[in-house]
Amino acid sequence: MSGNRAERGKRFADAMFSGVAAGLCLAVLAGVVFALAVTGGCLAVAMRPNARDFQPPREETLLATGYCNCQKCCGWKYTWYGRSVVAAGKNAGRPKKVGITASGTRARHGTIAADTSVYPVGTIVEIPGYGFGRVEDRGGAIRGRHVDLWFRRHSDAVKWGRRNVRVRVWLPRKK
Numbered sequence: 001m002s003g004n005r006a007e008r009g010k011r012f013a014d015a016m017f018s019g020v021a022a023g024l025c026l027a028v029l030a031g032v033v034f035a036l037a038v039t040g041g042c043l044a045v046a047m048r049p050n051a052r053d054f055q056p057p058r059e060e061t062l063l064a065t066g067y068c069n070c071q072k073c074c075g076w077k078y079t080w081y082g083r084s085v086v087a088a089g090k091n092a093g094r095p096k097k098v099g100i101t102a103s104g105t106r107a108r109h110g111t112i113a114a115d116t117s118v119y120p121v122g123t124i125v126e127i128p129g130y131g132f133g134r135v136e137d138r139g140g141a142i143r144g145r146h147v148d149l150w151f152r153r154h155s156d157a158v159k160w161g162r163r164n165v166r167v168r169v170w171l172p173r174k175k
């Protein structure tokens with residue numbers, strides 16, 4: 001009788017344990033998926049260049065700087081009635097959509113601003129310490145062998161600073 005009860009207790013404990021283990025696995029899985037989504041892991045996978053659409057990669061050393069959506073990085077300001085506009089230059093006063101790139105995409109980790117006469121929109125660059133990125137934006141001060149890497153936080157852009165980095169570049173094939 002008591003043996004039977006002990007057996008039942010053990011079975012209950014086993015069931016409990018496997019339930020907890022399954023729950024733990026799910027939690028870990030959810031955590032990994034979440035972390036990938038947050039760090040742009042999914043985007044990085046989407047940015048792997050393929051041979052059909054891209055030329056073979058070439059290695060280059062170029063200047064990599066960082067930027068974010070802020071007024072300081074992107075040169076915009078609010079009008080007195082609260083509209084965001086370009087702060088200076090020939091487009092001063094023109095409406096500015098904050099966080100939207102020159103090609104119309106939403107800026108995120110992996111967004112690169114470059115001189116599109118050198119690196120056309122769609123060019124993929126792998127930058128050590130940053131990961132894969134795609135040229136989607138431009139900037140007045142970005143000329144030649146220079147990429148400006150998007151960061152979510154201004155402090156991260158500042159922390160990145162200015163670096164000369166050895167990168168791999170995949171230029172899109174001409175259509």
Ligand SMILES: [Zn+2]
Nearest residue numbers: 068070073154
């Ligand atoms: Zn900034």
